[in-house]
Amino acid sequence: MSTVLLIFYILSAFTLATAFLTIYSKNPIHSAIYLVLCMVSIMGHYLLFNAQFLALVQLIVYAGAIMVLFLFTIMLMNLNKEDEVHKPRMTRYAAVIIFILLCGVLTYVFVDTKPIMGEYDVTGQDFQSIKVLGKVLLNEYMVPFEFVSILLLTAMLGVVLLSKKEKSTR
């Protein structure tokens, strides 16, 4: 067993465990923390792939911005003390069954497709360094790139409007 494989297994276990704990824990703040850890582990996966840019973006955007946003919202709504009512028993069992079903279906489908086709080729040249990525982004994907900026602008506007407090009557 090579080192890489071992690292992979440890990282995957960590990812799956934190993901599961996110859902399972009662306290939302704990869930958020677990999710942060999950993001970090996925960053680890990206690093394994030598996708440095994406790894850092993952850290900054997901773990840094999105999860912080989540935490802010949780604290805003003061969900510290968790007294959530569970869904009806029937629904919970159904959820488990669906989970198993979906797992099975998707696994079966993907296994069936035989993704492995022999040796993994190596082009030898750099295909994912930030330089190449930047070139690809700004050459072929220029337009979506610009549109993303507009999307972010729109999202910002929407968010500001949505969370504006109404003028108080008193």
Added chain:
Amino acid sequence: MEKNLVLIVLLAPFIGFLGNVFFGKKAGKGFAGALGTVAVAISFALSVYFFLQVNQTGKPIAVTLFDWITVSNFKLDIGIVLDQLSLLWLLFVTGIGSLIHLYSISYMHEDENMHKFFSYLNLFVFFMITLVVGSNILIMFIGWEGVGLCSYLLIGFWYKNQDYNDAAKKAFIMNRIGDLGFLIGIFILGSMFSTLDYAQLKAAITAGNVDTAKLTVAALCLFIGAMGKSAQLPLYTWLPDAMAGPTPVSALIHAATMVTAGIFMITRLNFIFDLTPLVQNIIAIVGAVTALVAASIGLFQNDIKKVLAYSTVSQLGLMFLALGFGAYNVAVFHVITHAFFKACLFLGSGSVIHAMHHEQDMRRMGGLRKIMPITFATMMIATLAISGIPPFSGFFSKDEILLTAFHANIPLWIIASLASIMTAFYMFRLMYLTFYRDFRGTEEQKHHLHESPSLMTLPLIVLAILSLVGGVISLPFGGSWLNHYLAPLFSGSHTEHHLGTTEYILMAVAVAGGLIGIGMAYAKFLKGGAVPKEDHEMTGLAKTIYHKYYVDEGYMALIVKPINGLARFFRDTLEPALSQLVFILGSLANGLGNLGARVQNGSIGLYLFAFVIGFSVLFIYLFLA
């Protein structure tokens, strides 16, 4: 040109109707009366013109207006045929009609709805003319229905009284029962011969090779229609109740014109009835029995108009008796003379009622002879005519009927003679009670007694003269003009009654019978001074006959109440049940909808579930199946 004149004959009364409907109220009573009378008088004048023309040339005038129904092999067009028969009817319908219009100007003078009255009268004359001049049975039926409608409108003219409305309804509904028979007869004839035109029917039937059984059924159905319209047993009870209408209405419709429509129809279709001896026998028997029964009821009536009504039913029975023997011209003769004297009698009774301030009970009258001489004289002439005393017109026509009956069927002759004797009796009873001895009414009424104005007495005089001399159109000796005139219409050979000893003896017997009736009435009411009992004093047989043998009550119990019960059942049981059924269907749809709506219960969790399940199913279907 001729076509236009023919159209004027038909349409003048209709224009009179429209004029009175739209302008009558505003233009005032004088205008309404004048318009009505002039409209009918125009028709009468033109009828005279056409009559003279056809009498001379012997050729009928036929005018086709337009095609009405054209369906595969069945063709029907709107046409007018003025042949000898229709012209005869036109003459006395429009003639007596105009006299009665003239009379009504004075009689209805105090009524506020006079314009409405004249509009209805004109409408009636229009429909009667339609009935008479149509070229096929369907146009006759249109006129038939129309006169029934106008009869309803006119009987219930004083609509504020519910009894009159009931009488009008009764008349209309009984007519309708007859009309059903008429319609079935029309359908059978139409299906048998693919035509309803008189000329074509006559050609088809006389050509021979006709299914007599079906024709008998058709003829019977047609006779049922005639029974309804001309008030024969058992559909006669509407006519006495129809006396609820104003007297001119009774005179015009229920004496001279509408009730003769049945006889007109049978005479028109004589070629059908000639081939069905069974139906002719039925007609004769029904006619005779009606004559007797109605006469017997008339013996005990105390309302002056009811006596005349039953007298009308009885005389119509005699006419049907003649028709039953195939003696069409005899029946037509009696129709004409009866129109004269019955109209005169009704108008005279109207004059009496007018003077008595709408009192109609003969037990309160008496001694009016000195106060109303013209009315008395004219009514006496008409009464002598109806009793069959020579040389008045009634004698000749009734005698012809009795002669025909004697030669054909002795028992029916006996019944007819009995009816005639009774007729003489009760008519003179009417005269004695009304005009002779002393006045039996209140002082108040006595003050108001007066002779009627000239607009009312003039028609009386004209009609009395006609009742006197009307017999000349068909004298038994020297060739009857009427028989000769109507000969082209009837196929049977009509041998003139050879005036032998039998005939003279029979004539004497008839006259004697009439005199016996008069004598009995004289003895009881004039000499003896008897006055009929009050209603609550009557007993026994007299009471039964006075109450018309309780026939009305019988109809009520046997027919009207069950039908009402059926209607009530439908209204109270069936109809709610059906609406419940509809409601149930509605609530069923509602329930199904509610079931379906449960999917959309708004819970996001359910939606997400559905989402995921759908996705998995899709996946399974696409990639694994």
Added chain:
Amino acid sequence: MENILNHIGIENYLFLSVILFCIGVFGVLYRRNAIIVFMSIEIMLNAVNLLFVAFSTYHQDAEGQVFVFFSMAVAAAEVAVGLAILVAIFRNIGSIDIANLKNLKG
């Protein structure tokens, strides 16, 4: 540069991604707290991103990673707007239990 997949094998990444995705679905169906539901959606998105990068390495092509880039941008926008809506709902109703969001009923 050696292809790391020579050591790990693409099927491992497939399974990992699939299981992570299903955990996300499970979270959406299982919890009633709207915040946790959002987090589960983030898990799902991450699973997909991971798979994209894996295949990008498999084909030695940068386009997979470009897509991940865009996916992350969209995810960020989506989270922002979603949380803003959630805050608005919280202000109106007082709880973020998704069982209370039943106004679309019928």
